[in-house]
Amino acid sequence: MKLGELWRTTPFRLTLLNGAVFALAVLALMGLIYQQTAGYLGRQMDGIVVSNARVLALGGAERLPERVNQAVASDARHIEYYGLFSAEGVWITGNVHALPPGFRIDGTPREIKAPNLQPGSRALAERLPWGEILFVGHDALVLSGLRDIVIRALAVSGGLALVLGLAAAAALSLRPLQRIDALREASRAALKGQLGVRLPVSRRRDEMDMLAGVANAMMDEAERLLWEVKSVGENVAHDLRTPLNRLRALLYRVSQETKLEGAEREMIERALAETDELLTRFRALQRIGEIERRDRQAFFEPVRLQSVLEHVIELHEPSAEDRGVELAAEIAPDAAEVQADPTLLFEAVSNVVDNALKFTPKGGRVKIRLLARPEGPRIEVADNGPGVPEAERDAVLQRFYRAERTRNAPGSGLGLSIVSAIARLHHFTLVLEDAKPGLKVALNCWPRGMEA
Ligand SMILES: Nc1ncnc2c1ncn2[C@@H]1O[C@H](COP(=O)(O)OP(=O)(O)OP(=O)(O)O)[C@@H](O)[C@H]1O
């Protein structure tokens, strides 16, 4: 399964979108928690700063430097800052040696930014009643710890959400994709002309099943129409055969019972021949319909192609001799048996050999071969006659089509249509090739699409 296909499926995108929305929600929640907590901690720090300053100031001016030093000394975590300055701002004592520039001396705690302090640290500076300036600050170590926690939590949960989201999206899209593959497979068979195939429908009756159901209904209707169209010609052939037979009988009686001579007799004979030709065509048309409608498996059995070919050769040897065409055979003894209708196979090969003998001029040569290919047996009938030009090779398989250069030979153009109907019924492939010179007709006796 390709990644691009996965990406294009709706479940995959929906799951990813869901994941993204969820991740955003988590981000917002964490952000809110951090912001609220930071506000709360800021207020706490303000309280600490204010009370520290008050405790120091309450003791009065006397021994204030000493108490400041004590406070500095007792701060084991080094998160508190004290500075005592003279009224002119000269440092007296404490671990802060200079007032931050521009820091307002009004006793109100505010945020203080300094390179050695964590962001969010709070401090106040106040002028004591006796003029000195006291600076008290509190580092925001807790706050930065909290921020680290939040960021780490975001990173971990984000990574997890990404991995889980992708996995869930892939897992959720896999089944629909597999079903689409199954649908595609079935439609491919339908496109290749297999009329009986329908798209698989599951028991879930979901949207895909609904679509498959609609497509199946369309295919039912298409198949019905196709059969109707196909049977039109056949019905005509069927309906016209009786009057034609009567006409033939009449002509025959005329030719037998009247004493026609010369040109008139010749005309009656020609009319008889034409009627015979018409009857042959109608029979062939009906035959094609019969083959196409045949219950596929009913007459199938394991068939030894060697004996089918031997029969065909036996049947055609006399006519080959009459025409002065050499009929040669090369039959692989090890060609596998095939599941087939032996009568139809015989008919197909017979038709092809009949063509080869008919179109090959006197002194020519027709060669029948049975080859054992890895995929299955292959029957070849090659002649060195006029051949069929590449452009006409598809057309000669159609009903009534007769190639330009051989139109003078007798025939109705239905033989190869019968052969190709028989090949289709067996899922074999009929191939026309150039025998250089001449035509080579091959029947690959293995299911279509299994070529190596
Ligand atoms: N071996 C061949 N060499 C040259 N042309 C051929 C050969 N086999 C078939 N064809 C061409 O293909 C056309 C169609 O063949 P097909 O067997 O369907 O009809 P046909 O032989 O003319 O008539 P029918 O078989 O119905 O008596 C032929 O008319 C001929 O033009």
Ligand SMILES: [Mg+2]
């Ligand atoms: Mg023919």
